[in-house]
Amino acid sequence: MITKYLALPGPTEVNPEIMLEISKPIFNHRNVIFKDLLERVTEKTQKLLNTKNEVYFLTASGTGAMECAIVNTLSKNDKILALINGSFGQRFADIAKQYGADVIEFHGEWGKGFELDKIKKIIDELGDNLKGITVVHCETSTGVLNDIEAISKLRCSDKTLLLVDGISSIGAVKVEVDKWNIDVILTGSQKVLALPPGLAIIAFSSKAIKAYEESDMPKYYWDIGKYRKFYIENRETPYTPAIPLFVGLLKQLEVLEEKGFDQEIKKHEKIANMVRYAIRAIGLELLNDDDIAANTVTPIKVPDGIDLKQLRKILLEKYSVDVAGGQGKLEGKIFRIGHLGNVEPLFIISILAALEMALKELGFEFEVGRGVKAAQEFWINNLK
Numbered sequence: 001m002i003t004k005y006l007a008l009p010g011p012t013e014v015n016p017e018i019m020l021e022i023s024k025p026i027f028n029h030r031n032v033i034f035k036d037l038l039e040r041v042t043e044k045t046q047k048l049l050n051t052k053n054e055v056y057f058l059t060a061s062g063t064g065a066m067e068c069a070i071v072n073t074l075s076k077n078d079k080i081l082a083l084i085n086g087s088f089g090q091r092f093a094d095i096a097k098q099y100g101a102d103v104i105e106f107h108g109e110w111g112k113g114f115e116l117d118k119i120k121k122i123i124d125e126l127g128d129n130l131k132g133i134t135v136v137h138c139e140t141s142t143g144v145l146n147d148i149e150a151i152s153k154l155r156c157s158d159k160t161l162l163l164v165d166g167i168s169s170i171g172a173v174k175v176e177v178d179k180w181n182i183d184v185i186l187t188g189s190q191k192v193l194a195l196p197p198g199l200a201i202i203a204f205s206s207k208a209i210k211a212y213e214e215s216d217m218p219k220y221y222w223d224i225g226k227y228r229k230f231y232i233e234n235r236e237t238p239y240t241p242a243i244p245l246f247v248g249l250l251k252q253l254e255v256l257e258e259k260g261f262d263q264e265i266k267k268h269e270k271i272a273n274m275v276r277y278a279i280r281a282i283g284l285e286l287l288n289d290d291d292i293a294a295n296t297v298t299p300i301k302v303p304d305g306i307d308l309k310q311l312r313k314i315l316l317e318k319y320s321v322d323v324a325g326g327q328g329k330l331e332g333k334i335f336r337i338g339h340l341g342n343v344e345p346l347f348i349i350s351i352l353a354a355l356e357m358a359l360k361e362l363g364f365e366f367e368v369g370r371g372v373k374a375a376q377e378f379w380i381n382n383l384k
């Protein structure tokens, strides 16, 4: 069964034009066509990230890139501070622990931004002993957009690296890798870039590369030294790359660049605001305050008396709409609408229409059509 409306925070719908590119015949990744492709994709990704840092591509999902960030920059027993306000922040911490880092977990409330003054105190106490900070830009599990620029500025030592998971933010939110002094940032193909899953992107600052040279964590497939050598010497990847995804990525980056990367950010912002406005009009409660809400995913509290499993089942089976549930401690308490990538206003209006019908069927009291109407009005009133 094909799901028509992927209202998930990834994987996202792939544009048919891009799908056609991806389905072109395979070619040799050691020939000149691929070298040219890799060089162009690298340059365009640097533009997307506002960076001159080195960018590498991995055949992996986003978690692979998180692991790559850790094993290439840290050594066993290095002290790192893991900022956690959702399940992906926890994942970053767990990977670092698995490889033997000495991880100090800082837990923020799920669905809220971090209390920066508390983090600053820990950073100042650790001083030069703090080797790294891990943080998720858009914490997809809670829809919170963490303030990376502010977190970066909390560092008091040149020795502290900032490792950022930008998996569900890059492309939909301004990311200034160089200005914000981000040492490692990463994303995956199946989110805002709206490609099939399987390609991860990771960028390393010169400070991160220096840390690589000193790092003693075990690595083979993720060893970024090999990716550097192959790129610098031959414009190649060390291992067989996901060739079709590179072809799709180049096309997608060309399309986005032509529209303007900033325009794409504005589109995501407007869609996110439209979703939040409409959800409130239905009478549902959002998990997050507006000032920390991400542009890519909106978590909604499950109203009293509504069975979430039933709601998601009706949406999927009757309307072919797949919305995401909650994760970890929010499982059963929220559902999440993803609105990233190729998302357009009519897509959102369809999701809202289905949601209203499913809620009504389950007995939720409200006037059907209010959410759709609010979304339409929002869009019309914000046409510029």
Ligand SMILES: Cc1ncc(COP(=O)(O)O)c(C=O)c1O
Pocket (backbone or CB within 6 Å): 009, 010, 061, 062, 063, 064, 088, 136, 138, 139, 140, 141, 165, 166, 167, 168, 188
């Ligand atoms: C912020 C964030 N980090 C990490 C991941 C894990 O990525 P993947 O499932 O591609 O390994 C996701 C996926 O949803 C994510 O949204």
